[in-house]
Amino acid sequence: MYRLSTDVGGTFTDGVLLDETTGKIEVSKVSSTPKNPAIGTIQSMERFEIPLNEVSFLVHGTTVVINALIEGKGAKTALITTKGFRDVLEIGRSNRTEMYNALYKKPTPLVPRYLILEIKERMGANGEVLIPLEISDLTQIIEHLRKEEVESIAVCLLNSYANPKHEEEIGRLLNDQYPEVTVSLSHNITRRYYEYERTSTTVQNAYVMPVVQGYLRSLEEEITERRFQSVLQVMQSNGGIMTSAVAREIPISMVESGPVAGAIGGAQLASMIGYKNVITYDMGGTTAKASIIRGGLPETTDQYLIEGRPILLPVVDMREIGAGGGSIAWIDEAGALHVGPQSAGAEPGPACYMRGGVEPTVTDANLQLAILDPEYFLGGKMEISPQLGREAIQKVADYFDLSLDETALGIIKIVNTNMSGLLQSMTVKRGYDPREFAVVAFGGAGPIHAAAIAKELSIPTVIVPPSPGVFSAWGMLMADLRHDFGQTYIKPMGDTDVESINGIFRELEVRVKDLFERENIPDESMVVSYEIDLRYCGQEHTLSVPAPSKLADADREALGKSFDALHLKVYGHNAPEESKEIVSLKVMSIAKVRKPVLETIARGSEAPVPEARLGERKVYVGNGRYQEFSIYHRDKLLSGNTFSGPALIEEATATTVVEADQTCSVDQYGDLIITLNQEGL
Numbered sequence: 001m002y003r004l005s006t007d008v009g010g011t012f013t014d015g016v017l018l019d020e021t022t023g024k025i026e027v028s029k030v031s032s033t034p035k036n037p038a039i040g041t042i043q044s045m046e047r048f049e050i051p052l053n054e055v056s057f058l059v060h061g062t063t064v065v066i067n068a069l070i071e072g073k074g075a076k077t078a079l080i081t082t083k084g085f086r087d088v089l090e091i092g093r094s095n096r097t098e099m100y101n102a103l104y105k106k107p108t109p110l111v112p113r114y115l116i117l118e119i120k121e122r123m124g125a126n127g128e129v130l131i132p133l134e135i136s137d138l139t140q141i142i143e144h145l146r147k148e149e150v151e152s153i154a155v156c157l158l159n160s161y162a163n164p165k166h167e168e169e170i171g172r173l174l175n176d177q178y179p180e181v182t183v184s185l186s187h188n189i190t191r192r193y194y195e196y197e198r199t200s201t202t203v204q205n206a207y208v209m210p211v212v213q214g215y216l217r218s219l220e221e222e223i224t225e226r227r228f229q230s231v232l233q234v235m236q237s238n239g240g241i242m243t244s245a246v247a248r249e250i251p252i253s254m255v256e257s258g259p260v261a262g263a264i265g266g267a268q269l270a271s272m273i274g275y276k277n278v279i280t281y282d283m284g285g286t287t288a289k290a291s292i293i294r295g296g297l298p299e300t301t302d303q304y305l306i307e308g309r310p311i312l313l314p315v316v317d318m319r320e321i322g323a324g325g326g327s328i329a330w331i332d333e334a335g336a337l338h339v340g341p342q343s344a345g346a347e348p349g350p351a352c353y354m355r356g357g358v359e360p361t362v363t364d365a366n367l368q369l370a371i372l373d374p375e376y377f378l379g380g381k382m383e384i385s386p387q388l389g390r391e392a393i394q395k396v397a398d399y400f401d402l403s404l405d406e407t408a409l410g411i412i413k414i415v416n417t418n419m420s421g422l423l424q425s426m427t428v429k430r431g432y433d434p435r436e437f438a439v440v441a442f443g444g445a446g447p448i449h450a451a452a453i454a455k456e457l458s459i460p461t462v463i464v465p466p467s468p469g470v471f472s473a474w475g476m477l478m479a480d481l482r483h484d485f486g487q488t489y490i491k492p493m494g495d496t497d498v499e500s501i502n503g504i505f506r507e508l509e510v511r512v513k514d515l516f517e518r519e520n521i522p523d524e525s526m527v528v529s530y531e532i533d534l535r536y537c538g539q540e541h542t543l544s545v546p547a548p549s550k551l552a553d554a555d556r557e558a559l560g561k562s563f564d565a566l567h568l569k570v571y572g573h574n575a576p577e578e579s580k581e582i583v584s585l586k587v588m589s590i591a592k593v594r595k596p597v598l599e600t601i602a603r604g605s606e607a608p609v610p611e612a613r614l615g616e617r618k619v620y621v622g623n624g625r626y627q628e629f630s631i632y633h634r635d636k637l638l639s640g641n642t643f644s645g646p647a648l649i650e651e652a653t654a655t656t657v658v659e660a661d662q663t664c665s666v667d668q669y670g671d672l673i674i675t676l677n678q679e680g681l
Contacts, residue, residue: 001056003596005476006044007258008037008062011285011326011346012444014470014653015044018477020056023599027470029378029444029653032346037064038219045223052228057593059476060244061235061258064215065208065251069110069306074207075151075182078115080141080170081199082158086116088199097308107308110207115148117141119157119170125193127163138170142178153178154206156186156199161488164191182209189250190312192584193488197303197312204311205252212251216244231519233481237315239264239298240482240590243519253313255306258472260316263291263298265475266440269465271296272598273667278438278463279423281453282472283446285363286343288323288419290426291316292437302486302544314484314588319426323418325363325445326350329396329411337396339415351392352384360396362415364389366448368408369620371648372655373631379652405620416449420456427457431572434459442471447656451645451674455659464672466634469653481591483515486584492537493560493580498551501585505530505549508587521591533584534563536575542583543567601670604638612636617648627660634672641666 003018015028028047033040041060045052052058068074081088089109098104119138122131145153153174160167164187171185184206186198220232234247237256247254259282266280276296282289292299301317303310322341326349329339339362348356350363352374366372367389377384390404397407427434438461441450447464454462465471485508489501509528516526530549533542545562548555560580567574614631621627627646634651642665645658649672658664661677 002050002054003057003477004045004048004055005059005261005473006041006061007261007470007473007476008032008041008064009258009284009472010063010287010324010343011349012469013037013040013044014473015047016467016470016473016477017048017050018596020596023597025467025474025599027467027473027653029469031349034067034346036218037062038215038222041219042222045226052223052226055228056230057233057477058223058228058230059233059235059241059479060219061261061472061476062215062254063258064212065255065257066306068208068211069204069255069309072110073211074110075210076115076149077111077152077154077203077207078117078145078148078150079111079154079156079199079203079206080117080119080138081156082122083118083120085158085195086113086118088196089116089203092196097305110203110309111154115145115150117144121157121166123157123159123163123166125159125162127159129163129165133166133169135169135173138173139177142174145181146178150181151210152182152184152206154184154186154199154202156202158195159193160187161191161193161198182206182213184209189252191485191487192302192312193490194312197310200310201252201312204306204309205250208251209248212254213248216248220244235261235476235479236482237304237313238300238482238484239316239479241476241479241593242481242483242515245518246515252311255304255311256315256318259289259318259320261475261479262289262442262472263293263316263318263475264479265465265471266291266442267293267296267298268475268478268595269671270438270440270463273463273669273671275438275461275463277436278440279426279434279459281419281423281439281441281446281450282443283419283441283449284324284443285326285445286322286324286345287320288422288443288446289318289320290422291318292426292430292432319422321418321422323362323415323422324443325361325366327362327415328359329361329365329393329414330359331396331399335399337400337410337414339411339418350389352386352389354383354385354388358392360389360392360411362411362445364392365408365411366445368393368404369412370617371448371619371657373617373650376650381652406622409620409622412449416452416456419449420453423453423457431570438463440465442468442654444469444654447654447672449657451657451659451662454674455662455676458676460676462672462674464654464656464674466670467651467653468656477596480593481516481519481521482589483512484586484588485511486586489582489585491582493534493556493582496556496582498553498555501532501551501582504585505551505587508585509589512587512589516589516591519591525591526589527592528587528589531586531588532559532582533586534559534580535583536567536578537581543570544586598669600668601639601666603668604640606640606642608632608637608641608643612638612641614650619646619648637666637670639666639668639670
């Protein structure tokens with residue numbers, strides 16, 4: 001039997017096929033199909049030429065959700081909320097994400113005001129019914145929404161996190177009287193008390209739900225026709241996977257579906273080869289993304305922004321910039337050169353792709369510098385044109401009166417600087433020393449740029465896994481089933497009844513078990529962990545500390561000390577004498593999936609075998625100088641091989657650059673371990 005994963009990116013759709021018997025891995029890479037991503041997904045599967053009834057496990061990562069949100073191509077959505085709270089989305093928060101941007105504007109709500117409708121009801125913050133639900137209001141609302149041909153409805157009532165009774169009644173009535181629309185109830189998505197963030201999350205879930213349901217239905221029909229007999233799994237933003245049936249109901253939980261898989265894969269790989277603290281660096285065709293792995297686990301956050309709109313769900317903490325192989329070089333009004341965030345994407349792609357693109361991109365620049373071999377792009381399976389790339393770069397070269405090579409190098413230096421800033425934002429700005437981390441570099445373009453970025457930040461080690469261009473798809477095979485639930489519970493810690501906390505933990509466990517039951521996961525396969533969000537009284541922001549499954553009065557002191565220590569670590573100060581307040585209780589549950597066993601490669605001597613070295617190629621390095629880079633064929637390298645830069649290591653899905661003052665060695669799994677020589681530190 002086989003395990004199969006597919007990852008839809010902005011430029012390419014990747015596939016990884018694992019033979020469970022031998023551990024052998026095959027990869028595929030096809031151009032993405034933005035108009036219907038399912039087409040590219042099926043094409044990536046068909047490259048393997050195996051019947052899908054031999055696939056026991058299929059997991060899928062997709063950009064459908066984030067694309068719908070960024071491009072504004074979701075469903076026509078309405079919002080039902082408590083009377084008097086119609087303008088929550090318009091008001092938002094007083095803080096600005098771009099404080100020094102004089103032209104900053106708040107994000108436009110996804111629901112226009114005429115489709116935000118109020119209903120008479122009121123629930124207290126303690127869950128007490130203050131004003132009963134007025135059902136007659138809902139009948140009038142349904143009539144209005146039918147006339148407006150609304151496709152999806154978000155329901156977010158004030159304080160429904162404390163008592164969802166009224167939302168549940170509205171949900172039942174909508175399903176009975178208006179079954180043709182999709183419905184998102186806020187308490188099914190998050191039970192955190194942040195009013196604006198909870199409303200924003202529910203609206204975004206409703207906005208993408210019809211799009212995702214149609215997409216998954218189409219994909220499932222296609223794979224069923226090809227005799228797939230198991231359950232389609234979908235990658236979540238929290239680093240776990242879920243069945244497609246659950247994904248249809250909470251599609252917003254897959255907003256960063258594909259990119260997160262790279263962080264999970266990076267964490268697994270680093271742990272296997274003995275690195276606990278790493279930065280995952282993923283540069284694809286459209287964006288560059290980074291995340292932090294500490295102690296073998298990716299860091300997560302409880303809130304995420306897409307186009308300035310908050311999503312109140314656990315997400316692997318990633319930062320992203322518009323810097324990929326397809327990022328376009330352009331000149332602003334003041335005559336300065338920029339690279340990205342605009343991208344040529346999959347259609348038309350970089351100029352050298354011969355698909356109608358005319359703007360210079362990072363890929364065109366790497367081709368001009370001779371870092372990329374036009375005869376071996378995607379392993380020789382894709383024809384590209386150096387001439388078209390040169391013509392695109394020439395426009396920028398003429399403007400600055402520079403040579404083509406110097407212009408191309410300028411494009412690369414700018415994008416490298418942008419990405420160095422990205423990695424600094426994940427480390428230095430959080431109090432981490434990048435010199436204490438290794439970088440796991442992947443994506444089609446990541447291994448080209450990782451060595452230069454590591455050198456600039458004095459990061460001592462770069463790890464490039466086999467087939468880095470499809471590494472995110474590989475990471476999906478390493479992800480476990482996972483569900484997270486939280487509940488707002490605001491009480492001074494000293495006055496808290498621990499039995500009340502234990503009762504909420506049990507309620508959250510039931511919700512988790514209900515989801516896993518629908519996924520046919522037995523209770524004994526679940527691993528459940530618990531956290532409590534704490535803050536000093538008077539603070540706004542919280543920190544999460546681990547908690548026992550059953551809290552006792554004696555645990556209060558230990559929790560307080562854990563919080564004090566974490567506050568000191570994160571903010572550089574603490575106040576142990578101050579009283580503390582509980583804000584939220586959280587339950588995280590993981591059901592382990594069987595991990596693939598990695599294939600080891602043959603052992604060789606220190607020097608690569610002669611057939612691994614393909615010769616040399618002159619690469620432009622600036623100021624009119626060219627340097628001879630040794631060219632290696634990655635498939636011919638053996639465990640234990642070691643060689644010095646400058647070198648280019650070519651394979652089907654990526655090219656890896658080793659700088660002049662770096663050394664590359666190969667481990668037993670075929671990973672490239674690039675180290676910065678001592679004099680380069």
